[in-house]
Amino acid sequence: MFKYFISLQWKAFVRSSSFGKSLGLKILMGFLVLYFSVAFLFLGLGLYPLLKEFYPEEEPLHMVNQFLLLWFFLELVVRFMIQTLPVISIKPLMATPIPKRKVVDYVLVKSLFSFFNFLPLLVILPFGIFTIYKSEFSPWAVLGWMVAVFSLDLCVNYANFLLKKYFADNLKALLPYLGVALALWLLEYFGIWSITEAFASGFDFIVENPLFSLIPVFMLLSLYLWNRKVLESRFYLDESIRGKVQEANTRDFNWTRKFGDIAPFLQLDLKMIWRNKRPRTIIFMSVILLGYGLIFYPQETYQSMPSIFVFVGIFMTGIFMINFGQFIPSWDSTYFSMMMAQNIPLKKYLSSKAGLMTFSVVVLAILTTPYLYFGWKILVINFCCALFNIGVNIPVLLYAGSFNRKRIDLEKSAFMNYQGTGATQWLVALPLMIVPVLIFWGVSSFLGFQAGAGVLSGLGVMGILLRPHLMNLVEQAYVKSKYAMINGFKQTGE
Amino acid sequence: MALNKQESRSMITVTNLSKVYNGTTVLDVPHLEIPKGQSFGLVGNNGAGKTTFFSLLLDLIQPTTGSIFNNEITVSQSEAWKPFTASFIDETFLIGYLTPEEYFNFIGELRGQNKADVASFLKGFEDFFNGEILGRRKYLRDLSKGNQKKVGIVAALIGNPEVIILDEPFANLDPTTQIRLKNLIREITENAEVTVLISSHDLIHVTEVCQRIVVLDRGEVVKDIKTSEATLRELEQFFSGEEVEDEKENIL
Numbered sequence: 176m177f178k179y180f181i182s183l184q185w186k187a188f189v190r191s192s193s194f195g196k197s198l199g200l201k202i203l204m205g206f207l208v209l210y211f212s213v214a215f216l217f218l219g220l221g222l223y224p225l226l227k228e229f230y231p232e233e234e235p236l237h238m239v240n241q242f243l244l245l246w247f248f249l250e251l252v253v254r255f256m257i258q259t260l261p262v263i264s265i266k267p268l269m270a271t272p273i274p275k276r277k278v279v280d281y282v283l284v285k286s287l288f289s290f291f292n293f294l295p296l297l298v299i300l301p302f303g304i305f306t307i308y309k310s311e312f313s314p315w316a317v318l319g320w321m322v323a324v325f326s327l328d329l330c331v332n333y334a335n336f337l338l339k340k341y342f343a344d345n346l347k348a349l350l351p352y353l354g355v356a357l358a359l360w361l362l363e364y365f366g367i368w369s370i371t372e373a374f375a376s377g378f379d380f381i382v383e384n385p386l387f388s389l390i391p392v393f394m395l396l397s398l399y400l401w402n403r404k405v406l407e408s409r410f411y412l413d414e415s416i417r418g419k420v421q422e423a424n425t426r427d428f429n430w431t432r433k434f435g436d437i438a439p440f441l442q443l444d445l446k447m448i449w450r451n452k453r454p455r456t457i458i459f460m461s462v463i464l465l466g467y468g469l470i471f472y473p474q475e476t477y478q479s480m481p482s483i484f485v486f487v488g489i490f491m492t493g494i495f496m497i498n499f500g501q502f503i504p505s506w507d508s509t510y511f512s513m514m515m516a517q518n519i520p521l522k523k524y525l526s527s528k529a530g531l532m533t534f535s536v537v538v539l540a541i542l543t544t545p546y547l548y549f550g551w552k553i554l555v556i557n558f559c560c561a562l563f564n565i566g567v568n569i570p571v572l573l574y575a576g577s578f579n580r581k582r583i584d585l586e587k588s589a590f591m592n593y594q595g596t597g598a599t600q601w602l603v604a605l606p607l608m609i610v611p612v613l614i615f616w617g618v619s620s621f622l623g624f625q626a627g628a629g630v631l632s633g634l635g636v637m638g639i640l641l642r643p644h645l646m647n648l649v650e651q652a653y654v655k656s657k658y659a660m661i662n663g664f665k666q667t668g669e
Numbered sequence: 670m671a672l673n674k675q676e677s678r679s680m681i682t683v684t685n686l687s688k689v690y691n692g693t694t695v696l697d698v699p700h701l702e703i704p705k706g707q708s709f710g711l712v713g714n715n716g717a718g719k720t721t722f723f724s725l726l727l728d729l730i731q732p733t734t735g736s737i738f739n740n741e742i743t744v745s746q747s748e749a750w751k752p753f754t755a756s757f758i759d760e761t762f763l764i765g766y767l768t769p770e771e772y773f774n775f776i777g778e779l780r781g782q783n784k785a786d787v788a789s790f791l792k793g794f795e796d797f798f799n800g801e802i803l804g805r806r807k808y809l810r811d812l813s814k815g816n817q818k819k820v821g822i823v824a825a826l827i828g829n830p831e832v833i834i835l836d837e838p839f840a841n842l843d844p845t846t847q848i849r850l851k852n853l854i855r856e857i858t859e860n861a862e863v864t865v866l867i868s869s870h871d872l873i874h875v876t877e878v879c880q881r882i883v884v885l886d887r888g889e890v891v892k893d894i895k896t897s898e899a900t901l902r903e904l905e906q907f908f909s910g911e912e913v914e915d916e917k918e919n920i921l
Contacts, residue, residue, distance in 0.1 A: 290684070439778045443764070450766040450808070513762035516727040518751040518779045585766065658731050 365496025566638025780828025
């Protein structure tokens with residue numbers, strides 16, 4: 176049965192109309208995978224000798240145990256950002272005589288073969304083998320430790336899906352857990368009780384009593400079963416079939432009238448964002464990520480590297496633009512043929528999208544002004560980044576949109592609806608953030624801060640002045656790929 | 670009806686039109702003219718090329734050869750036909766997260782009608798909607814298939830378009846609505862300014878509302894009939910296969 180599912184997935188991948196695009200991205204991903212594998216392997220090989228060299232009197236295994244909790248926590252954060260649950264289109268399978276449990280098991284087991292689970296092995300195995308040979312721990316003790324650590328890694332794997340599936344719909348349910356985490360952190364911070372210490376001594380205990388490594392294995396099993404229960408309970412087409420019809424929200428966004436003839440499209444986009452779960456999360460994300468600066472600005476080490484702040488500035492002022500822009504025109508994919516047959520000049524359609532993104536950059540730039548607290552330079556950089564986003568990145572994103580062929584089902588319920596998101600999404604966004612950093616770094620390291628900021632904002636202003644011309648180019652690209660888009664957007668499923 | 674005009678002008682002209690997918694010809698129409706004000710019916714089995722023809726007419730797909738002129742505008746080269754052409758092909762023409770009112774207003778706005786115009790226009794459709802569409806505070810995606818179809822059809826009529834294209838308008842509708850829709854289309858076509866193009870699998874409906882019926886078979890026009898008393902019988906014979914054999918011989 177599993178073999179059958181695998182062949183279905185392969186066909187879905189090869190036969191989809193965005194095959195060319197995703198293949199290119201997949202090759203790029205392949206390089207990244209190689210890079211990270213090598214990096215982790217070196218970490219695994221070097222960890223024991225390095226720790227021994229720098230801290231000769233400490234036992235490396237105990238030191239590693241001190242950092243395990245932090246490691247798992249970071250791993251969860253990273254996985255939450257970029258790892259996606261493997262998807263399988265369930266609708267055609269629902270009425271077939273395949274037991275639900277089999278499909279769910281397939282999805283869950285498949286997730287075990289994720290690259291994210293492979294990476295820690297590259298560290299755990301070499302480090303464990305070094306420990307067996309170099310220290311006086313018994314092989315059984317180290318083996319138990321390795322089993323325990325790897326099981327917890329896989330627990331993180333499943334915890335991530337629970338977070339995504341279970342809590343994504345119900346953020347309030349997450350609050351108590353966040354509260355507990357915060358409390359633990361505070362206890363640790365004020366030196367009252369340290370969870371890291373407790374966690375570390377737990378692992379030291381496992382090393383002494385290898386049989387207790389079965390506890391993480393049991394945790395893994397129970398998380399698996401929990402995941403299975405959650406997924407099985409969602410194994411329905413749509414909550415709406417069970418009679419849950421949303422009361423329509425009839426906000427009209429009349430203030431958009433000020434924007435003249437693009438107003439109807441602006442209104443439509445705002446309604447689209449506000450009334451559909453998928454795009455709505457972008458808004459929440461934009462607001463949350465405004466706090467991104469807090470991670471960088473207070474750090475002493477970054478003060479001499481304003482290029483980093485350019486990255487932060489582009490990110491904070493452009494996060495909505497990046498997330499919304501790279502799926503233009505896929506947001507409208509479910510009714511794209513109507514948009515193309517209706518009395519809508521393509522240019523107006525595109526300029527309303529550009530208008531919406533510009534508006535978002537302006538609003539986010541204004542919201543970042545409190546960072547003035549960390550120095551006027553940061554404010555200057557953020558405003559320059561906003562200008563660059565408006566002038567350069569928006570036309571670039573719109574142009575890139577003309578290569579979009581992939582449908583987004585806004586109306587699909589959250590179950591297994593992570594179309595297009597994941598690591599690939601960030602890869603597309605990377606150049607948008609890296610290029611301005613490089614420009615700023617190049618100019619400012621020769622001519623100083625003012626020149627760097629000047630060039631960034633100058634490019635932005637130039638882009639704004641040239642926008643009518645740039646939009647003409649973008650429009651031509653859309654005219655050319657219009658038929659391919661219409662065809663691609665008709666393909667449902669992954 | 671068209672008599673009071675001088676020799677009725679051609680609204681839609683098709684020349685050498687063909688569409689080939691991977692070596693298979695799905696549509697091949699050397700010449701077809703639809704005069705202004707005609708109600709034009711397109712019938713044919715699945716795969717006959719009806720939807721392909723309408724998609725070409727709306728420039729949703731590219732013709733392999735030839736072109737379509739809508740009021741003398743080449744549809745694949747200019748967008749100038751869009752202001753006077755309205756259509757409803759399938760549910761992908763609806764915007765699921767809008768309420769029916771919002772959708773009508775959006776379409777109205779694209780066609781130069783303000784909210785008051787749209788509201789007074791919708792007044793005329795209260796019977797047609799049967800109280801299930803307006804004022805229900807529901808999104809289009811939560812309406813039944815039939816009700817969605819009603820919204821799409823009515824939206825295609827907003828703003829006095831000169832060409833109206835409806836693909837399978839009778840499918841999925843309940844009997845009452847089918848009868849109302851027939852009356853509606855007849856009313857529209859009484860106005861000699863509006864050209865209506867309809868495709869259908871239902872021979873009875875299409876003979877009742879269309880002045881002219883064209884039968885497509887595997888992408889080719891095999892019959893072009895001016896509707897009369899005998900038309901339904903003729904079509905039924907054709908589709909039951911009784912007449913098909915020698916008919917085909919004539920063509921090949």
